[in-house]
Amino acid sequence: MRRIKEYQVPLRQRPPKTGLGKPAVHDSAVKHVTGRARYVDDMIMPPGVLHLASGASTCAHGKIKTLDLAAVKASDGVVAVFTRADVPGDIDVGPVYAGDPLFAGDTVEFVGQQLFTVAAHSYEQAQRAVQKAVVEYQPLPAVLTVSTALAQQAFVLPTHTMQSGALGADDYRRAIEAAPQRLCNDVYMKGQEHFYLEGQVCLVCPTEDGGVHVHTSSQHPTEVQKLVAQVLGLPIHRVQAEVRRMGGGFGGKESQAGALACTAAVVCYHTGRAVTFRLPRREDMERTGKRHDxxxxxxxxxxxxxxxxxxxxxxxxxxxxxxxxxxxxxxxxxxxxxxxxxxxxxxxxxxxxxxxxxxxxxxxxxxxxxxxxxxxxxxxxxxxxxxxxxxxxxxxxxxxxxxxxxxxxxxxxxxxxxxxxxxxxxxxxxxxxxxxxxxxxxxxxxxxxxxxxxxxxxxxxxxATHLNQAGALVHIYTDGSLLVNHAGTEMGQGLYTKVAQVVAAEFGVGVESVQVTATRTDKVANTSPTAASSGTDLNGMAARDAARQIKQGLIEFASTHFAVPADAVRFADNRVIAGTQAMAFAAFVRLAYLNRVALWSSGFYTTPKIHYDxxxxxxxxxxxxxxxxxxxxxxxxxxxxxxxxxxxxxxxxxxxxxxxxxxxxxxxxxxxxxxxxxxxxxxxxxxxxxxxxxxxxxxxxxxxxxxxxxxxxxxxxxxxxxxxxxxxxxxxxxxxxxxxxxxxxxxxxxxxxxxxxxxxxxxxxxxxxxxxxxxxxxxxxxxxxxxxxxxxxxxx
Incomplete structure (x- = not known):
């Protein structure tokens, strides 16, 4: 038996509830179970779209002696093959620090590192072509375990130490030695594969101004936008990244989606054609990062x-x-x-x-x-x-x-x-x-x-303190419907639904009146990743800020129009109430529009109080x-x-x-x-x-x-x-x-x-x-x- 507090009754058997604190249905729930929820790989592909597959290292650490791609290029359906030399801009796609080349150079550093990519007319043709590459390596010593890395002091970044105690640097040591009891233990925790239902995937389309539009399954569209711009050598405004939903993310799509989008963007740049890149499950599990051991x-x-x-x-x-x-x-x-x-x-x-x-x-x-x-x-x-x-x-x-x-x-x-x-x-x-x-x-x-x-x-x-910020846009249309766009991405966790509830509550309307649209870097710029459990905290506050700015203008208008004090104006039950007078929300919005009252606004939020030296x-x-x-x-x-x-x-x-x-x-x-x-x-x-x-x-x-x-x-x-x-x-x-x-x-x-x-x-x-x-x-x-x-x- 399962007990879920008072919410045991199935949602479909309850009367519809809206507003904050109510169990409103996930905005895509019906679409998920009926198959109508559209993911990147479900999109109608543009004519002439190219499909990618990439060749990867089979050596953990070594020098590349031979990389012969002649048979790959001659394979059926292959349009072109691309390597490191074809990247027009920056080769490194590291999310914070450098160290992640889009294509390997003379040296490979893990099994699965990308060596080249194949563009073909079909997914199957690209996959078959990749297998025809001839690669030879000169193996180098490989560090494969934590214990070996510790013994060799092999670190990707400097060691960090946190310490507490009133008596000095060795306070913890004195306290341990003075304690009546002491013990030591070691625990080795293995990592974890994200195993999202939707694997890593993207669709990159050329735009008329020489840029690209990237449909990506990413928790961090701004990072995808920035990395693609760097790899192509373009200003950031020439690249737009868009995310409607992900089929699961769990952190695996915070930084890992960038390399796929950048690879596809390089092919798009050279061919002028739309490009899609999807990793099959086996390659996804072999080539993308996991939870740390x-x-x-x-x-x-x-x-x-x-x-x-x-x-x-x-x-x-x-x-x-x-x-x-x-x-x-x-x-x-x-x-x-x-x-x-x-x-x-x-x-x-x-x-x-x-x-x-x-x-x-x-x-x-x-x-x-x-x-x-x-x-x-x-x-x-x-x-x-x-x-x-x-x-x-x-x-x-x-x-x-x-x-x-x-x-x-x-x-x-x-x-x-x-x-x-x-x-x-x-x-x-x-x-x-x-x-x-x-x-x-x-x-x-x-x-x-x-x-x-x-x-x-x-x-x-x-x-990272600077990431604790978010922006949002809220629009009200003249039929009383609302549209919200914000910096957060939806990966099944219900962020869009919660933000819609926040905005609906501000205007006293049902949540069904609010539509949240795909996250796009050309609508809300410089977004933080949807991560650190902060999606609702940041984007809910930004959306509320935008809603309240609109609401304040509407209150001032209602106060003047109905000749009542501002504090006598309320929004509730799909109505605007001004003193003893009431008007349907949609009718009031039309009235405000005719009187040239702003019906949209941007909002912004930063988390207070936080700092770390x-x-x-x-x-x-x-x-x-x-x-x-x-x-x-x-x-x-x-x-x-x-x-x-x-x-x-x-x-x-x-x-x-x-x-x-x-x-x-x-x-x-x-x-x-x-x-x-x-x-x-x-x-x-x-x-x-x-x-x-x-x-x-x-x-x-x-x-x-x-x-x-x-x-x-x-x-x-x-x-x-x-x-x-x-x-x-x-x-x-x-x-x-x-x-x-x-x-x-x-x-x-x-x-x-x-x-x-x-x-x-x-x-x-x-x-x-x-x-x-x-x-x-x-x-x-x-x-x-x-x-x-x-x-x-x-x-x-």
Whole structure:
């Protein structure tokens, strides 16, 4: 059974509701399920469109000795072949730092690096032609693992350190050494494939002024626009990028879409023809970046009550061959290495490791999940050392008054988590179930249950301060309909619907009166990516700003026209009410137009209060924190390591929800995606640096069968204390980390084999094989203790 608060009744059975705080239907929901939602590859292609396929390196690191493309050019249907020499402008398409050449030069640095591209009359002809290239390499030494990169000090960017403590640079070391208890742990977290339904794709069309129009599946159309302009050597205004929707993004389309668009643009530039470029799934999985692998090393000192006294955390991210977005990703892992806990004197070090693998990139959570896993593993280990329940130890370390400053200097101003954890503790019946799980494990040698309750504190804002801005346009037409265009992109998360609700609420009309149109760089310029869970925060406020400017002009007009004070003018129920007089909204709009009142405006918003000084590693990088907690129960087969998630309870803080139905959908989806990362989704590479987890056949994402049969989701009722849109909170990324509860529950089940006196290592993803290894480690610990006891008895 599933309980979703009071929103259990299917939407189609409820009367239509509009406005803020109501579960309005996703604007494309019907189109999604009927197949009418148009993605880039569904567009009617222009006459003479060319199809691309690219040839890629099969060597992780080496010099190109031979690149013979004669057979490729002679292949059926091939129009032209393009290489590095054909790029008219800048060859580098790195999103932040240089290091990402559009085509490889003399040296290749990962398997899958683009060498050339083929333009053909059909997709199939281009794919066949690519296979005919003759390439020879002189192999060079390749760094393929984080441990090798650390040993060689191979980094794509400098190491960064955050530190807290009142007594100086070594405060954390003194605190650890003075603590009554100490322990160390290492956790290696593998990455994650985005596995969006719509792969990387674009359509580039020439324009009459010598520029290009790019239809792209990208979370960052302005970056696509800028990179295409640089590659073609054009001013930015000659390039327009457009995004109506994506079939999923999850961060994989924040920076990765740029190279496809730039490649297609080069072909368009030379041929004067429309060009489409779509990566087949296998190539998409091999050639585009993923969630970073992370190695965490933690040394912690703690009291006999399990309270952290001092901690040293090292986080090493597997960045791949270039920086991409790794600076911000490793930074966010460092920012979230505390999760919900006061660390005391602390040092957190972040390494950005260079490897000869595809350059890893943004993924939902943007490094925060890896930082949180490191500290949650540590809390579990402390609990096992002391013989306490992990929830007890977690509660003792939560941020609270007097213990409320992070290791990067930001004060936690609201302490919601003790209440959230307490409410979930009661609603999930944690302690009764803990007793039942312990009793079950005592009497069942072959099946073991596990239970865990873990919190999440997620900082909301781009940590690159300049990205925290957005613009929007709002138009009202003379029939009373409204059109909105803003800087955010829609990838299924319901951003367009929420922004439409915001604008509808400002004018007191139904949300069906508002149309949100495709994001375009020639309508709202210099857009930030739709990422960092900030889409509604930024674009909702920008759209509201535009709406309020129009509304103010309408109020002034109504006040004069109806001879009433301005504060007597209201917009509600599709009407404009001026004192005792009322007029239908559409009729009033026509009246305003006839009296030359402006019916459109632009809006702009920047997030206040945020700053971060990288030199001192101190500041307030986050406007606010979103909070939540999840309790998960699992059952494990000790013979095979196979397991099942039996029940999950979630209480999540979204502030005042703009759209509860969408928010709950995001919570459920984020949790399941996080559960996939931590349990079944295993990225595999061979010894030559090739991705071998490159299809649904060998990479297991969660399915409907993996969703817990009991999945209770509730929203925590608390308005955001900060002045966000409708006092709501971000909901895109934070729920993913609630899935850490499943991983901790699996460790709990394995620990039961050693009577909870040992915390077995279990690196994510916790596949059945790894669970079996953890069970074996727990059994070995019991055997070792028994042997030690026997030795002591003999000695006596």
């Amino acid at each position: 992370f190695l965490s090393r933690v040394e912690v000192g703690f009291s006999e009550r399990g309270e952290i006294r001092g901690i040293d955390i090292c986080l090493a991210g597997k960045c791949g061959y270039s920086p991409d977005l790794s600076e911000g990703i490793v930074d966010r892992a460092m920012f979230h290495a505390d999760n919900a806990y006061y660390l005391g004197p602390a040092r957190v070090v972040g390494h950005r490791c260079k490897t000869h693998t595809v350059s890893n990139t943004a993924f939902r959570g943007f490094g925060a999940p890896q930082g949180m896993v490191a500290i949650e593993a540590t809390l579990d280990d402390i609990a096992r050392r002391l013989g306490e329940d992990p929830l007890t130890i977690r509660k003792r370390n939560l941020y609270r008054p007097g213990f409320n400053t992070t290791h990067y200097g930001q004060k936690i101003e609201q302490h919601l988590l003790p209440d959230i954890v307490g409410q979930l503790e009661n609603s999930s019946d944690y302690w009764r179930r803990r007793a039942a799980v312990t009793e079950f494990n005592r009497h069942n040698p072959f099946l073991k249950k596990g239970l865990a309750l873990t919190p999440v504190k997620f900082g909301v804002s781009f940590t 990288r030199q001192s590693a101190k500041g307030r990088p986050f406007f606010y924190f979103a909070n939540g907690a999840a309790a998960a129960e699992v059952i494990v087969d000790t013979f095979t390591g196979e397991y099942r998630v039996e029940r999950v309870d979630i209480l999540h803080d979204v502030g005042r929800s703009i759209n509860p139905a969408i928010d709950i959908g995001q919570i459920e989806g984020g949790f399941v995606q996080g559960m996939g990362w931590l349990t079944t989704e295993e990225l595999m590479w061979d010894a030559q640096g090739r991705v071998i987890a490159n299809s649904p056949a060998n990479y297991k994402i969660p399915t409907a069968a993996d969703v817990p049969p009991v999945f209770n989701v509730a929203l925590y009722e608390s308005a955001n204390a900060e002045a966000t849109i409708f006092n709501s909170k971000a909901v895109g990324e934070p729920p993913l980390m609630l899935a850490i509860s499943v991983w901790s529950a699996l460790r709990d089940a394995c620990a039961s084999v050693a009577d909870y006196r040992f915390s077995p290592p279990l690196d994510p993803p916790a596949t059945p094989e790894r669970v079996l290894d953890a069970l074996d480690a727990a059994r070995a610990h019991v055997g070792g203790e028994a042997a030690a006891t026997a030795d002591r008895e003999v000695t006596k």
